[in-house]
Amino acid sequence: MDITLLDNQIENGEFRVEPGQSLHLNLASFSGFPNHEIYVKVLSNGVFKAAFADFSKGSGKLKVYIDLAGEGASAEWHCASICDGTSEKVLDVNLIHSAQHTKGLVSNYGISEDAARLSFLGTSEIKKGAAGSSTRQVAKIVVFDEGCIGKAMPILKIDENDVSASHAAVVGKLNESHLFYLTSRGIPLAAARRLLTLGYLKPIESHFEDEALRKKIDEAIEGGI
Numbered sequence: 001m002d003i004t005l006l007d008n009q010i011e012n013g014e015f016r017v018e019p020g021q022s023l024h025l026n027l028a029s030f031s032g033f034p035n036h037e038i039y040v041k042v043l044s045n046g047v048f049k050a051a052f053a054d055f056s057k058g059s060g061k062l063k064v065y066i067d068l069a070g071e072g073a074s075a076e077w078h079c080a081s082i083c084d085g086t087s088e089k090v091l092d093v094n095l096i097h098s099a100q101h102t103k104g105l106v107s108n109y110g111i112s113e114d115a116a117r118l119s120f121l122g123t124s125e126i127k128k129g130a131a132g133s134s135t136r137q138v139a140k141i142v143v144f145d146e147g148c149i150g151k152a153m154p155i156l157k158i159d160e161n162d163v164s165a166s167h168a169a170v171v172g173k174l175n176e177s178h179l180f181y182l183t184s185r186g187i188p189l190a191a192a193r194r195l196l197t198l199g200y201l202k203p204i205e206s207h208f209e210d211e212a213l214r215k216k217i218d219e220a221i222e223g224g225i
Helices: 176-183 189-207 211-224
Strands: 001-006 013-017 022-029 037-042 049-054 060-068 074-083 088-097 103-112 116-127 134-143 148-157 164-172
Touching: 013 022, 013 049, 022 211, 037 049, 037 074, 037 088, 049 060, 049 134, 049 189, 074 088, 074 116, 074 189, 074 211, 088 103, 088 134, 088 176, 103 116, 103 189, 116 134, 116 164, 134 148, 148 164, 148 211, 176 189, 189 211
Parallel strands: 001 022, 013 037, 022 049, 037 060, 049 074, 060 088, 074 103, 088 116, 103 134, 116 148, 134 164
Antiparallel strands: none
C-alpha cells in the first residue's frame, strides 16, 4: 500500500503493517512544518518505508515511533530538509526492535541557513530477545551561515548481544575539497555550492513516484538554496 500526505494532510496518526504486508508512506511539506506524532507498528515480515521531503517554513517538532514488533519486520525512514530564516525544526525519529531478525534504517539529511535551528534526534533501541537484528542511523546537517545551528544527536540503546548497530552524525560546512575541485575547473563558487547541495538533497525524490510531486520537490530544493 502507498500513502502520500501533503502539508495539512500530515497530522497525528497511527499505522499498522500486517504480517507479510508492506506500507510506503510519503510525506511532503511545503507550507508549515508538521507539529505532530506518528506511530507505526510493523508485524512479522512486514515492510515499512517512509520518505519525508521537508521544504516548509516555520517551526515545530515531528516525532515518529516505529515499532518492529514481529520477527523479520523491517523499516526505512528517509528525510531531506531545508531550515531557513528564523525557523526551529526538530525531527525526532525512534526505531524500536522488539522482535528477532528485524532490520531498521533511519537516514536524515538537512541544510540549516540564515539564523535557523535544525535538529535531528532519535533513538534506535534493540530490546532484549531481539537477537539477529540490525539497526543504523545517519544524521547529517550542512550549516551555511554563522548564525544558524545544526544538531545531530542519534542514540543507540542495545540490550542484546547478537546484533548489528551503528550510527553516523555529522554537522559542518560543505566539503571544502569538493568545492576546491569544482572551482579549480572554472565553476564559480556559488554554482559549485549549488551543485553540491543539489546532490545532497535530490536523492529524496527517488522515493516519490508521482511525477508532478517530484517536480514540486525539485523546485523547492532549487528555490531553497
